[in-house]
Amino acid sequence: MPSEQKLTVAIIGAGIVGLCTALEVQRDGHDVVIIEPDEAGGRQAASYGNGTWLNPGSVLPMSTPGLWKQVPGFLLDPNGPFIIRWRHLPSLAGWLIRFVLAGRTWQQIETCATQRYWLSRTTAQEHAALALEAGRPELIRRNGLMFIYPAQADIDAENRAWRLRQTLGIRFRKVETAELRQRVPELSDAYTLGMQVDDGGQVVDPGAYCDALFRLALSRGAMHKKARATGFSFNGNRLSAVLTDGGAVPCDRAVIAAGVHSRDLAAKAGDDVPLISERGYHVVIPDPGFDLPTGLMPSDGKMGVIWTPQGLRLAGQVELASIDAPPNWQRAKILLNYVRRMFPALAARTDAVEKNVGSDNYWMGHRPSTPDGLPCIGAASGSPDIVHAFGHGHVGMIQAPASGKLVAAMIAGRDPGYDAAPFSARRFAQ
């Protein structure tokens, strides 16, 4: 056992980040209690309904230079990939200002991309290893991911981002029209070129995958406390228990991995983190009649189009509004319009799904987002025994295995092999 002392570690939240962390902490020989009121990776979790993309090249934060010029458009265009609900603007203003400031220069973006790459570079490989351990290797596909474009000019518009990926060593290649037609014959002529990220992959069914990882942790001795964490109990600044609505859970260490709901817990551990929900949607077209050779992302729709056992899943949209605001299924209908453009043969099936608005084929979830595009991973200010592991925004599936390893290293006092200081929640206190 690498750590000298056997500890009891409470993991708060059984989304993908909490689950990967639980498994890594177990590898160090510690006892684990998973505190989760709902199903692991159930519909309440972002880890259930996401775009399934495991893209090592997802290194650029959302906020990039010149974005502020587009904000008025985001407020006005009801059909774009990004919308701010007017009513919620006052409560989001502080986060938005930090968001725009975080992406003012390309130097900031390059620094951020390098830090994100530490958490994403081996994502598909690491998920494949976990799925194998869980006895469900078929849940991870490793056949790359493809961005698709109407024309060369659309690739050129993203040149800077592709060059940055190349500098970091991310492998990708251009897919010419003939190959695109041959690989995705169902795709409309509106898209003529692709950019394939070779080391990318896909979690075929994220809900089932989380469930498999949860069962794996239980089979290795983890306990499940079916309750909601509400706070902490301390002796001085040393942790004695996590408080829940089902009683106290005595423990030596706690990891806050409650996704978008981590903000209040982090505050109780001494850190005021600007964490909001970037709400996103998915809609599923059952029985599309074809599989996809790889996950697709149309450059105009900025959404994941992926095959899942439930059907063709279209996942995307960013909607800034409060966590509690009801879903606006109009956002999901925008996704349906893109699929009509991409796959004309699916028009009748798409119409049928559209008629059943709000059915199980529709989902809305919360990306737990910080304004600077980096997660919070590291010891809490209020106690060295509480470790933050939240705020992964658009890339929590991608970054979860490396985040779990980093948290385990921090608990064990091991050097993770890179500088993890940029992930500290203390950056927001400066």
Ligand SMILES: Cc1cc2nc3c(=O)[nH]c(=O)nc-3n(C[C@H](O)[C@H](O)[C@H](O)COP(=O)(O)OP(=O)(O)OC[C@H]3O[C@@H](n4cnc5c(N)ncnc54)[C@H](O)[C@@H]3O)c2cc1C
């Ligand atoms: C539309 C959409 C598309 C996306 N596409 C991708 C993608 O393609 N690739 C990618 O990498 N990422 C993607 N993401 C982001 C990704 O889904 C998230 O970053 C990731 O799932 C966050 O995982 P998490 O474990 O932090 O949070 P969650 O999955 O939300 O899990 C948090 C868990 O904590 C529990 N919890 C909450 N409060 C408490 C409490 N008080 N006590 C105990 N438990 C609690 C919840 O019940 C939940 O189970 C997407 C997100 C969305 C919405």
